Amino acid sequence: MTKLSKAELDALVEEATVDAYDEDEQLAGFHVMIADNLALPFQTTVLGAEVTVKEIDLFCGSGIVAICARGSHRQAIGILDLPLPTPRPEGSEWIDAYRHWES
Numbered sequence: 546m547t548k549l550s551k552a553e554l555d556a557l558v559e560e561a562t563v564d565a566y567d568e569d570e571q572l573a574g575f576h577v578m579i580a581d582n583l584a585l586p587f588q589t590t591v592l593g594a595e596v597t598v599k600e601i602d603l604f605c606g607s608g609i610v611a612i613c614a615r616g617s618h619r620q621a622i623g624i625l626d627l628p629l630p631t632p633r634p635e636g637s638e639w640i641d642a643y644r645h646w647e648s
Contacts, residue, residue: 549641557642575643576603579624582636589613589630591622598627609643 549557561578565571580601587598596613601624604610610621625644629637 549638551645554642554645557638558646561639561642562646571646572608573603575639575646576601576609579609579636579639579643582639584635587630587634589628591620591628596620 557578561574562571563574565574583601585598585600588595589598590596591613594615596615598611599614599619600612602610602612602621604621607621607623609624611624611627613620613622613627624640625647627640629640
């Protein structure tokens with residue numbers, strides 16, 4: 546996947562936040578766009594262990610998180626802290642847009 550330009554990231558941010566009145570609603574907009582567009586499940590490696598990203602959620606106080614599974618264990622990891630595999634899953638540009646918005 547090619548790195549998106551600032552203008553492309555700005556356009557995604559605008560799309561995610563178009564009807565949002567405050568920061569909480571903007572965050573909810575990003576949650577919807579990531580959850581709707583990120584191809585799940587996918588495999589990645591967290592702290593040397595292979596995990597499966599099963600779903601995307603929005604936790605109060607934690608923001609957007611990826612729910613990762615390994616066997617019967619589940620762990621929520623902040624979406625911006627999640628190492629993405631190569632090749633990146635389809636829809637991961639929404640994570641880039643969220644990171645751009647956060648910065």
